[in-house]
Amino acid sequence: MxxxxxxxxxxxxxxxxxxxxxxxxxxxxxxxxxxxxxTIFFVTSLLFFLVRLMPSNxxxxxxxxxxxxxxxSYQDAASQAASLFSIDFDAPLWxxxxxxxxxxxxxxxxxxxxxxxxxxxxxxxxxxxxxLFSVGLGLLISFALGIGLGMIMxxxxxxxxxxxxxxxxxxxxxxxxxxxxxxxxxxxxxxxRWVNFAELRGSTSPGIQPGFTLEFIKDILWHAMLPIGTYxxxxxxxxxxxxxxxxxxxxxxDYVTVARARGLSDGRIATAYVGxxxxxxxxxxxxLSLAGVIGGSAVIERLFSYQGIGAQLVASVIQRxxxxxxxxxxxxxxxxxxxxxxxxxxYGVLDPRIRVTGEE
Amino acid sequence: MASQQQALSPVxxxxxxxxxxxxxxxxxxxxxxxxxxxxxxxxxxxxxxxxVGPYIVPLDTTVKVDQIYVPPSWEHPLxxxxxxxxxxxxxxxxxxxxxxxxxxxxxxxxxxxxxxxxLSAVAGGWVDSLVMFLTDIWLTIPQLxxxxxxxxxxxxxxxxxxxxxxxLLSWPxxxxxxxxxxxxxxxxxxxEAARVLDLGTGHIIFREILPNMMSYITINxxxxxxxxxxxxxxxxxxxxxxxxxxxxxxxxxxxxxxGAIFSQDSFWYIMAPVMAISLFQLALVALERGFAExxxxxxxx
Numbered sequence: 033m034x035x036x037x038x039x040x041x042x043x044x045x046x047x048x049x050x051x052x053x054x055x056x057x058x059x060x061x062x063x064x065x066x067x068x069x070x071t072i073f074f075v076t077s078l079l080f081f082l083v084r085l086m087p088s089n090x091x092x093x094x095x096x097x098x099x100x101x102x103x104x105s106y107q108d109a110a111s112q113a114a115s116l117f118s119i120d121f122d123a124p125l126w127x128x129x130x131x132x133x134x135x136x137x138x139x140x141x142x143x144x145x146x147x148x149x150x151x152x153x154x155x156x157x158x159x160x161x162x163x164l165f166s167v168g169l170g171l172l173i174s175f176a177l178g179i180g181l182g183m184i185m186x187x188x189x190x191x192x193x194x195x196x197x198x199x200x201x202x203x204x205x206x207x208x209x210x211x212x213x214x215x216x217x218x219x220x221x222x223x224x225r226w227v228n229f230a231e232l233r234g235s236t237s238p239g240i241q242p243g244f245t246l247e248f249i250k251d252i253l254w255h256a257m258l259p260i261g262t263y264x265x266x267x268x269x270x271x272x273x274x275x276x277x278x279x280x281x282x283x284x285x286d287y288v289t290v291a292r293a294r295g296l297s298d299g300r301i302a303t304a305y306v307g308x309x310x311x312x313x314x315x316x317x318x319x320l321s322l323a324g325v326i327g328g329s330a331v332i333e334r335l336f337s338y339q340g341i342g343a344q345l346v347a348s349v350i351q352r353x354x355x356x357x358x359x360x361x362x363x364x365x366x367x368x369x370x371x372x373x374x375x376x377x378x379y380g381v382l383d384p385r386i387r388v389t390g391e392e
Numbered sequence: 393m394a395s396q397q398q399a400l401s402p403v404x405x406x407x408x409x410x411x412x413x414x415x416x417x418x419x420x421x422x423x424x425x426x427x428x429x430x431x432x433x434x435x436x437x438x439x440x441x442x443x444v445g446p447y448i449v450p451l452d453t454t455v456k457v458d459q460i461y462v463p464p465s466w467e468h469p470l471x472x473x474x475x476x477x478x479x480x481x482x483x484x485x486x487x488x489x490x491x492x493x494x495x496x497x498x499x500x501x502x503x504x505x506x507x508x509x510x511l512s513a514v515a516g517g518w519v520d521s522l523v524m525f526l527t528d529i530w531l532t533i534p535q536l537x538x539x540x541x542x543x544x545x546x547x548x549x550x551x552x553x554x555x556x557x558x559x560l561l562s563w564p565x566x567x568x569x570x571x572x573x574x575x576x577x578x579x580x581x582x583x584e585a586a587r588v589l590d591l592g593t594g595h596i597i598f599r600e601i602l603p604n605m606m607s608y609i610t611i612n613x614x615x616x617x618x619x620x621x622x623x624x625x626x627x628x629x630x631x632x633x634x635x636x637x638x639x640x641x642x643x644x645x646x647x648x649x650x651g652a653i654f655s656q657d658s659f660w661y662i663m664a665p666v667m668a669i670s671l672f673q674l675a676l677v678a679l680e681r682g683f684a685e686x687x688x689x690x691x692x693x
Contacts, residue, residue, distance in 0.1 A: 071528075082542070086544040207669075208626060218653060223656060320531065323531065326534055330540060349544060357541065365533060
């Protein structure tokens, strides 16, 4: 009330200016992007200090490795290690932090401490595509499969098929993903010998030319088969159960009864009336699950010797490679944040009811 | 009259008695539910196996070179490992530490989630905004990578750090759920009455609202144990926490580094700890399903 009175008292140009500022501050898009940027900044800063608080440092780990592998004395190992590392661990922490942020704004993620002369950006460029490819494909297959099976379960609820699929979904969602991955290796590759695991290691077969050829696509799919299978197996149950309950709820809605009364075909009701509405709540859950699955790739890739970014993260933590750790963590966070952002913006297209900007 | 009774029996004790009574009636109800009964039996079996078993089955520590990867027999119910040690005795001895750490981490995350979620909903205003803002950010951070980084702080034979880092990571999703539930309960008459009597925010949260959500909190607590067990096994498998003693996670780690995954003979060595953790998690989830159906009769139809 008093605010409105104040703005009216202002000169005209100023009113326009304030209205614009307020409109921008209220805009869903702007607020969403600001939050995403702050999240990235927060995580980056948190990680910067966390990795430096970690016990031991890359220098010490490297000295230990030299001593145990080559039987060097501490003095020799220390002098050799010191010549390799350019980073100054004695500079004040806040100074290192400001330097890091300044570099980051210029898109410079620094150099790997262990693989001397390799920029972190190159490591990410080399390994990230494999993770995005395998995790992305796995999630999409899982989501599509889960929605299909979930709808079938809802339509045939309390039949033997529904009970069987529910049991399968409950079991696969309860067990920690990498244990299911171990079971896949033990049964598919070792006990039943369906595939030769030794040939499947890595992301591509040696000597194959990267390019948009059928041969190359077949090869990378072949190598990603088991990780993708694990992502699907560990996540599909969640989508099945969610879609089942969501569809059951939608089937009870009046507009479905009306559609039936109007004599629409079952297929049309299932896709245009039930399916479209039942899938909406799952889209939000899809976003929430992203962080978990992208993060989970670390252990899955390690298990299947898949050359992705998650396996690199584990290696860099063990070696205390500060800059690689920070770079990979940053890129994983950005991936999750961007995916969240896209889903939020995309949601309005799916559900016209929430296509409003401004206050909640 | 009421105030006299409160003065006689300390508040804390009555909470404990309430909880014990609630747990007992929960167990009685559970036994009538098929899935819940399976989970309950499974959990009791695991507790007996890992907490009583070690006093009956001695840990086999002798290396027997001539008995490597012996298939299961009466002498070795689950066969032997890469050094000829009995796998069954390792399974019996390998659960206690993991289960205790899981329970500790689950307690911590449930406590944080429940109290902060309720506070956020009851206080509202800037407290609510701040808590939800932090929760949203926390939910966006990929958990496992952060856990892998934090695991570097764990020292040998120091389970407290492990409890802290797993517990401090796993609350955000629960907090959101608690907050939305409390927002609904907040409207009810008994909360309104407490507010009129000016009993204070602490009293309203811990004596009026949270006891009414005990079933929900219990269910989440069980699921949190399952998750914590998984996180521990993952961290040990990746080799980012120091290994100590015999536990299921260390068994998987050794089976992996000694190549037992890729050999047909060592099937039992790798599958025994994998199945132990999996079955423990399945038992807890079955228990949770049973609880959910008992507490929420609408699910039963």
